[in-house]
Amino acid sequence: MRIEMEENQNTLTKQPSIAPLLAVNFVGTLGFSIVTPFLVVLVSQWGGNAVVYGILAATYSFFQLFGAPVLGKMSDRTGRRRVLLLSQLGTLASWGIFLLAFALPGTILLNVQSKWLGDFVVTLPLLVLFAARAADGLTGGNVSVSNAYLADITSEQDRAKNFGRMAVSSNLGFVLGPALAGLLGATVLGPVLPVSAAFAISAAALVLMRFGLSETTPRAITEPLENPTACDLYGQEHRSAYEIQHRQANGFWVILKLPNMTALLAINFLVMLGFSFFYVAFPVHAVQGLGWTVPQIGTYFAVLSLAMIVVQGPILSRVSDRFEDRQLMGVGGLALAVGFAMLLSGSVVVIYFSAMLVALGNGLMWPTFMAVLSQAGGDELQGAVQGFAQSAGAIASIVGLVAGGVLYVSFGAWLFPIAAMVIIASAALASTYQVPPQNLPAT
Structure with missing residues (x-):
C-alpha cells in the first residue's frame, strides 16, 4: 500500500504544470486585444484608410489558414512543446517587426485613388505592419496547440477544471488588453509603449515555456477541447492547429x-x-x-x-x-x-x-x-x-x-x-x- 501511494505521489509530482499554458493563452488574447484600440490610428497615420484596415485585420486569419494545419500536423509528429516554442517565437518576432515599423521613414511606395477603395497610400511602415501580422498568422497556432497539450496531460477528472482555467485566462486577456492599450497609449510614447509591452510579455511567455514545459505524448483529439466563450468572436484562432x-x-x-x-x-x-x-x-x-x-x-x-x-x-x-x-x-x-x-x-x-x-x-x-x-x-x-x-x-x-x-x-x-x-x-x-x-x- 505504501509503495502504491509513493508511486501515485511521484506521478502527481511529475505531472507538468499548466501555468505556462495559461500564460500562452493569456498572451495570445492579450496580444490581439491590446492592438485593437490603436491599430486603426496607426493605419491612418501611415497612409491607409478603412479598406487597408480591413485587409490588415484579415491578414492574420488568412495566413493562419496556411500555417495552422502545418503546425498541427507537426505537433502530432514531433510533439507539442517544440511547436509551442516555434509558434511563440514567431509571435515574439512579429512584435519585433511591429516595433521596427515605428523606426522607419514614411516613404510612399504606392498611391491609390479609387471610387470603390477610396484614397490611400502604401508607406514603408504600413508594409512592415502587414509583414508583422502575416508572420504572426503563419506561426499562430500557439493557443490551439496549447489546448491540445493540455488535453495530453490532463486526466478525465481534472479536464473540465483545467479547461475552465484556460477560458479564464483568455477572458482576462480580452479585458486587460484594451484597458492596457488605453493606459499605455495615452503616454507621450503613444502606440510604441503598448507594442513594447506586448513584446516583453511574449518574451516572458517564451522563457516560461522553454523552462516550464516538458514534452508530452500526443493523443487523438475526439471532442471540443474547451467550452466556447462569449469573446470567441474577437479571437484570432479560427482553425484548430491539431488533428x-x-x-x-x-x-x-x-x-x-x-x-x-x-x-x-x-x-x-x-x-x-x-x-x-x-x-x-x-x-x-x-x-x-x-x-x-x-x-x-x-x-x-x-x-x-x-x-x-x-x-x-x-x-x-x-x-x-x-x-x-x-x-x-x-x-x-x-x-x-x-x-x-x-x-x-x-x-x-x-x-x-x-x-x-x-x-x-x-x-x-x-x-x-x-x-x-x-x-x-x-x-x-x-x-x-x-x-x-x-x-x-x-x-x-x-x-x-x-x-x-x-x-x-x-x-x-x-x-x-x-x-x-x-x-x-x-x-x-x-x-x-x-x-x-x-x-x-x-x-
Missing part, C-alpha cells in the same frame, strides 16, 4: 445531410460575417466619426469584453435551463442586431448602451449556438462538424473584414445597420431550429 479524429473521414455532403446542419452552418457564417463588419467599422468610425482617442477606444472594448463575460457566465447559466436553444439564439440575435444598429448614434451614452446589447446578444447567442452545433454532430461526426464550422467561420471572417472595409468607404456608419440585417437573418434561421428526435429529453 481531430473523423475530420478527414467524412465529406462535406455527409455533414450537410445531418438534421439542421445546413441552417447551422449558415448561421455560423452570417454571425461571423456580421461581427466582422462591426470589427472593421467601429474603430474607424470611433476615430473618424466620433473623434475618440486611443484611451477612449480601449475603455470601450474593455467594457464590452467584460460585459460579454458577465453575460456568458452567470446570466447564461440562469436562462439556459429556462428557455429553448432556439429562443436563446433568436433573442440573442435580435439584441445583437439592435446593438449594432444603435451605433449610428453620436451619443456616447447610446453607444455604451449598444455595447450592453451587443454583449447580451453575443453572450446568449454564440455559446448556445456552439452547444447546438456540438450536439448536431453527435459522437461520431463531432470532429468533422467542428472542422467545417471553423473553416466556414474563417472564410466569413476574412470576407467580412475585407468587404467591410470596402463597404465603409461607400456607406460609412451605415455599415452598422447592414451588419444588423445580417445578424437578423441569422436569428431568423435560428428560430427555425428543431431539436432532432435523438436529442429530445426522455419523458
Whole structure:
C-alpha cells in the first residue's frame, strides 16, 4: 500500500504544470486585444484608410489558414512543446517587426485613388505592419496547440477544471488588453509603449515555456477541447492547429445531410460575417466619426469584453435551463442586431448602451449556438462538424473584414445597420431550429 501511494505521489509530482499554458493563452488574447484600440490610428497615420484596415485585420486569419494545419500536423509528429516554442517565437518576432515599423521613414511606395477603395497610400511602415501580422498568422497556432497539450496531460477528472482555467485566462486577456492599450497609449510614447509591452510579455511567455514545459505524448483529439466563450468572436484562432479524429473521414455532403446542419452552418457564417463588419467599422468610425482617442477606444472594448463575460457566465447559466436553444439564439440575435444598429448614434451614452446589447446578444447567442452545433454532430461526426464550422467561420471572417472595409468607404456608419440585417437573418434561421428526435429529453 505504501509503495502504491509513493508511486501515485511521484506521478502527481511529475505531472507538468499548466501555468505556462495559461500564460500562452493569456498572451495570445492579450496580444490581439491590446492592438485593437490603436491599430486603426496607426493605419491612418501611415497612409491607409478603412479598406487597408480591413485587409490588415484579415491578414492574420488568412495566413493562419496556411500555417495552422502545418503546425498541427507537426505537433502530432514531433510533439507539442517544440511547436509551442516555434509558434511563440514567431509571435515574439512579429512584435519585433511591429516595433521596427515605428523606426522607419514614411516613404510612399504606392498611391491609390479609387471610387470603390477610396484614397490611400502604401508607406514603408504600413508594409512592415502587414509583414508583422502575416508572420504572426503563419506561426499562430500557439493557443490551439496549447489546448491540445493540455488535453495530453490532463486526466478525465481534472479536464473540465483545467479547461475552465484556460477560458479564464483568455477572458482576462480580452479585458486587460484594451484597458492596457488605453493606459499605455495615452503616454507621450503613444502606440510604441503598448507594442513594447506586448513584446516583453511574449518574451516572458517564451522563457516560461522553454523552462516550464516538458514534452508530452500526443493523443487523438475526439471532442471540443474547451467550452466556447462569449469573446470567441474577437479571437484570432479560427482553425484548430491539431488533428481531430473523423475530420478527414467524412465529406462535406455527409455533414450537410445531418438534421439542421445546413441552417447551422449558415448561421455560423452570417454571425461571423456580421461581427466582422462591426470589427472593421467601429474603430474607424470611433476615430473618424466620433473623434475618440486611443484611451477612449480601449475603455470601450474593455467594457464590452467584460460585459460579454458577465453575460456568458452567470446570466447564461440562469436562462439556459429556462428557455429553448432556439429562443436563446433568436433573442440573442435580435439584441445583437439592435446593438449594432444603435451605433449610428453620436451619443456616447447610446453607444455604451449598444455595447450592453451587443454583449447580451453575443453572450446568449454564440455559446448556445456552439452547444447546438456540438450536439448536431453527435459522437461520431463531432470532429468533422467542428472542422467545417471553423473553416466556414474563417472564410466569413476574412470576407467580412475585407468587404467591410470596402463597404465603409461607400456607406460609412451605415455599415452598422447592414451588419444588423445580417445578424437578423441569422436569428431568423435560428428560430427555425428543431431539436432532432435523438436529442429530445426522455419523458
